[in-house]
Amino acid sequence: MSTTATTTGLDQREGTARRQPGTLRQGLVRGGVELLQFVRERDSVIFGFAYPILMLAIFATVFGDDDPIVVDGVTVSFAQYFLPGMVATGVMLSTYQTLAISIAVERDDGTLKRLRATPLPATSYFLGKVLLSLVTVLAQTALLLAVAALAFGVPLPDDAGRWTTFAWVFVLGTAAGAVCGVAYSSVPSSGRSASAVVVTPILVLQFTSGVFFPVTQLPGWMLDLSSLFPLKWIAQGMRSVFLPDVMASAEPSGAWQHGATAAVLAAWLVVALVVGARTFRWRRHDDG
């Protein structure tokens, strides 16, 4: 570094009154940053992104065709039964888990404080996070469906009605999961504890929400408790997409309950949005 370079290169312009860059444009830049960081962090790719796909592959291989699920005379392969739960899990991991951990870590290490020192609008920051969630969850789900169909012969729906259901459950679940992640990011007291504090509830919910085995095997109180959270409803909505309609009788309520699914997910979306907007902090708890 030489003095001449600094004096010639860094002139201060006079009388410039340019406009601030738009919030959307900055949000897209942030989205690009988030995606670059995500794909370069190997652990996040393996444990968040590939997790549902690996789980499907392992479970479908282990149980294979020996353990078909039979309901009212209709038989589906284990892989087919397992797929909706993994789609739902993927949605929650790519939204809630990824966002809650990354925001908690970024608050702890000062990334947020640094961003706060720039003219970046908070909206653009969250837009970047939402873009990351959206891109990863779309890629993850597409890959998951492809593996299920091609490697394990799971029949995918061929009527528009089911794909419509898929679309709204997916969109509502992704949105609810993302705002939950933002709101929950204030819970871990430090970046180091973030993973444990964020992952534990979602791990427990995977077991109690009918992701790994039918919810009918669960005690009633556990099912009632899990019914308060989005994962159970996303999984149930996805079962209505990927399983034959007769299997609705295997649900605890005996129906797919689309109305309740939409209501619970929308409620989480609104409540988490309000809570998140009120509790979001740029700085650590201990930083003034």
Add this chain to the structure above:
Amino acid sequence: MQTSDSQVVRVRGLRKRYGSARAGFKDAVAGLDLDVAPGEIVAVLGPNGAGKTTTVEILEGFRDRDAGEVQVLGEDPRRAGRAWRARIGVVMQDSRDMSELTVLEKVRATAASYPDPRDPAEVIGAVGLEEKMRARTRALSGGQRRRLDVALGIIGRPELLFLDEPTTGFDPQARRSFWDLVTGLRDSGTTILLTTHYLDEAAMLADRVVVVRDGVVVASGTPDTLGGPEARTPVVAWDDDGVRRTERTDRPTAVVARLIAAARPDSEIPGLSVTRPTLEDVYLSLIGEAAISDGVGVGAGAGVDDSKEAA
């Protein structure tokens, strides 16, 4: 005294206290006044806990204040918006955020938030990171990270740059080139508010030095005149039958001549020294530490007494 309009920073009676009624309050800033004129480099000096960082973070808009008047670029940082943020640059004291982005990617992404950013490659060159342009920021050394911090602080072409202890952990050569960068920025019209522990850094860079202690300004002036002529008075010291004697005087030669006259011809005066207090001596006396020159407190005696009370 200039009017408030022409000042880049104007602070009057700033107060900030931490703590709670139960645990007791501590005044981090206790009635601090500060002015920074356009194009000036002002260094804020003070021991740890003097309130430097709290003050700077209030000026940056990161913290609320309890009392006092604060104007930065004509606005109150508490209420200032994005357009104001685009006019300031911030290099914070501790930055631990590391990322998988390269230096160039990070600087570019930050530039996207400003209305009139500098050229990213140019800024990276100015802080001496051209060779690390495509390196992941996670892989940078401490000194390189600090330079990246500075690059991110100046990418938006700020009118006012805050540097909070920018060269902590630098090797001497890195500090030297960093100083060139800072003076280069000042020469191009950037106003700079710097906090530092290093006296040589303040002496080298600052047009004006402000010494803060216990949340108030105890002295302010150019590095050459800080503490007033009194604090710069030379000290003559010698041993008299094993007892250390000192004399502060504007005419050290006369004192030495008197000592020579009193001594036997051709004999040495034991332990003779004539010391002119350095900026460091003046600073230490101002913040109430014992000055180092021959163990003599050169500042106001009250400062030394205070440190004993505090200890």
